[in-house]
Amino acid sequence: MTEHTPDTDLLDGFLDATRAAAAAVVGLVGGGDGMRIDGVAVDALRRALEPLAVDGRVVVGEGEKDQAPMLFVGERFGTGAGPAIDLAVDPVDGTKLAAAGRPDSVAVIAVAPRGAMFDIGPAYYLEKLVTAHAGRGLSLADPIAVTLDRLAANLGRPVSTLRVAVQDRPRNAATAQAIQAAGAELVGFADGDVALSLRAAAADGDLDLLLGIGGAPEGILTAAAVRALGGWMTARFAPQSPEEHARLVEVGVDLAREVPLDELCTADAWLLLSAVTSTALAAGAELAGVSLDADGGVTVESVVVGPGSPLTRSRKRLDPESP
Known part of the structure; x- marks a missing residue:
């Protein structure tokens, strides 16, 4: 991944990480336990980021403000052998919405070259x-x-x-x-x-x-x-x-x-998002919430927003063996 041209396999890996977070909470949506939703999503996202071929660093996280489970600011991820990537992350944006089974809850990350995202410091x-x-x-x-x-x-x-x-x-x-x-x-x-x-x-x-x-x-x-x-x-x-x-x-x-x-955001960056609950993105464009199939598989709808490819939608079924 360069500043201007994404590596497709690498972006797919990041997108799969948001899918993993969304899929992990499929049985918890509507159950009222937002803290558990956050914790399960964080664990799934962290596992999915570990094998990526990047020198990764979390620069923006959500958990400290909400006293919720989190990927912490400064946390490193990936194999260390690859491009230097900064990550802004919210394993579930709209945790209360997911807990209540209401629309517009998503698993979301933003990916950018090292140093491209504004440092919010101790701001909430x-x-x-x-x-x-x-x-x-x-x-x-x-x-x-x-x-x-x-x-x-x-x-x-x-x-x-x-x-x-x-x-x-x-x-x-x-x-x-x-x-x-x-x-x-x-x-x-x-x-x-x-x-x-x-x-x-x-x-x-x-x-x-x-x-x-x-x-x-x-x-x-x-x-x-x-x-x-x-x-x-x-x-x-x-x-x-x-x-x-x-x-x-x-x-x-x-x-x-x-x-x-x-x-x-000082350089080309990509937002990768998977719907936890149904999510409207634009006029006539809505992602379905994560759903559990009869055999235990999970279907996740996602979107990638990046330079030259705004609001590119996808739908993927994760089979029962997937983490």
């Missing part, structure tokens, strides 16, 4: 703006009404037709109110912002914009896909506790500075 949360190419240059520094006016003008549509996704959290209440006050349609969601971000960044997506404060790890995962899709993203640190604020200040983070897409 980012404020994010994600949109397709028409929104390039939009800024979190502008009032939301101004942002919506600019995006609508670029699209040649009235603001009233814009669909804007915001995660349902108290921290995003003012953002949601401003969107509604401007006349746009508010699309609230509980969890699973990687899938929602893809819908906003894709040219044929059914969302025009994603705004609000969400997980920092998911932000870096998202940036890899947004770059590949030709969309636009910008982010800034948004600490949600005095402790997180102090950690960021201690390491010299400028909390007022926006980080644009070209810094969030």
Whole structure:
């Protein structure tokens, strides 16, 4: 795998790792035990990454923020003989959704050359703006009404037709109110912002914009896909506790500075995703959730988002002997 051209076998290995994570939790979906789902998925993903011919390093993980099982930041994987690869990972993005059997839970990783993904340091949360190419240059520094006016003008549509996704959290209440006050349609969601971000960044997506404060790890995962899709993203640190604020200040983070897409992901990268529960990706495009066959085999639907191959879908059956 070079900076510009992926090694097909290597990417297939990473995709199989997300499939392994999704397949491992097939019997747990809807069972209510999110912690167990995370733990089983982490174990399956770690096993699948071990034999890959790479000098691999985890640079973004999700578990510490949620006090959940995780691949830890700095963890090495692969044989060590191969290209230097950095990995952003969430074995199950939308764990609560998977536990409840609700849509938009996925096993997801982003793969990039060493040093290409932005270092979020001790941050748990980012404020994010994600949109397709028409929104390039939009800024979190502008009032939301101004942002919506600019995006609508670029699209040649009235603001009233814009669909804007915001995660349902108290921290995003003012953002949601401003969107509604401007006349746009508010699309609230509980969890699973990687899938929602893809819908906003894709040219044929059914969302025009994603705004609000969400997980920092998911932000870096998202940036890899947004770059590949030709969309636009910008982010800034948004600490949600005095402790997180102090950690960021201690390491010299400028909390007022926006980080644009070209810094969030500086080189061609690939997002590899397998659906745990049914997952909408764009208008008319949905992945079915992982399913168990009568003989114990597992069917997984997946997507690869990368330079020159956005939203390439696949479906694979893992036989009962597969780990």
